[in-house]
Amino acid sequence: WAPRLRPLTWVISKQLLPVYDKPMVYYPLNTLVSAGIKDILIIIAPENSGLFLNLLGTGEEFGVHFSYVVQKEPRGLADAFIIGEDFIDGDNITMVLGDNIFDYDFSEHIKNFKSGGQIYVKKLDDIETIKRLGVVELDNNHKVLSIEEKPANPKSMYVSVGLYTYDSRVVKIAKNLQPSARGEIEISGNPSINNTFLEMKELEAKIFDGFWEDAGNFDTLLNAGNYMSQKNKNQKT
Template sequence: MQAVVLAAGKGTRLRPLTEDKPKGLVEIDGEPILTHCFEQLVDLGATELIVVVGYLKEQIIDHYGDAYEGVPITYCHQREQKGLAHALLTVEEHVDDDFMLILGDNIFQANLEDVVRRQQEDRADAAFLVEDVPWEEASRYGVCETNKFGEVTDVVEKPADPPSNLVMTGFYTFSPAIFHACQLVQPSNRGEYEISEAIDLLIQSGRTIDAIGLEGWRIDVGYPEDRDEAERRLQEGEDTDEDATLEYASD
């Protein structure tokens, strides 16, 4: 399965960390955010990394070149940052079949493999991780409404008055049907073409959509304090692994 990584944004909320580098190259626990994304996609079996770049794109291209751990990289340029659906359309000509999508400013320690498996088993046109967040944070994300069976019936991007606190995270799998949906998306009140609206169009047209509950954790690195929290959690995970190794070795 090919993997698309969206990494074109300016990261204005991350300043001063992004004053002289793109958000994807901000380091967390000694590695750029994009490296963490690439590692997970390669572990999931990605056959190609298609990276959407924009702001200071030359730094990303120079850093990674044409391959990562033997997996080829294709770069697509989003000339104007007009939203995630707009960014996704820049890769359409390079995608052959179902594909993974990760937002290049998210750090995951979670069940990403469940999303890939469910999408393939159900032949779904979209599958994605969802999680409950504090109500006061829900307006930062694409918010999901569900019916009594727990099925997602509607998705609203960054609503001022969220209908729930169940939100989409930054990892998805899609069939090529998502591209037609993206072409139908109209600019939101923010003037952007939202991926949540494209997914909502798939839902309203009766397409199969899978929402999988997050197991583990993820952090959307939008602010400097998010970067610090992600680093803390990754380092705690390393400490736990080291402790387990030492305990096992002493038995």
């Protein structure tokens, strides 16, 4: 797992690597906690389960409740909704990826969510960066017109980030997904969770302008750490 951060990830989970003064996983968890989410399911690989339990515990330190489930094999991101079906229990669900670092308050977007699928997008300036990400084309009402993974000719400057909100139908959708070319069931791409909601004309995007970094390689990991370091210094002055 996490080949872009090897050799570190040969011996430790990517989400336990430091981003400035905290383990990476603290930041996506804080994104959920600051949005008012009190019950959080953490999906972990069997070889790292003890490390996460020792680090995070019951969630008391965060003022919330953590549950855990082990993903025995990497079947894809959308598998989270299948193995988390009992936890979801017919409710709406917000998912954050463990390597996505945000400095933004999503609470209003999540609180006001009603149904369907809701993705979160950020406008970027660098076209070469955009070409490496999931590009989202929007209409004037922020309904999603298309999502393209790593397009040669992007249709917009908006990219999808690793935060998603869905209604409970996401479980059934995930169960019915066919694996992608890489053999996994996907959240984005074709076929995927997002594409299914898009075909149903029930996929909306929320634009945000705060800090975001996918800390999945050494450069972005360093950038996220530098940002948090500077933020910490600014708060002390």
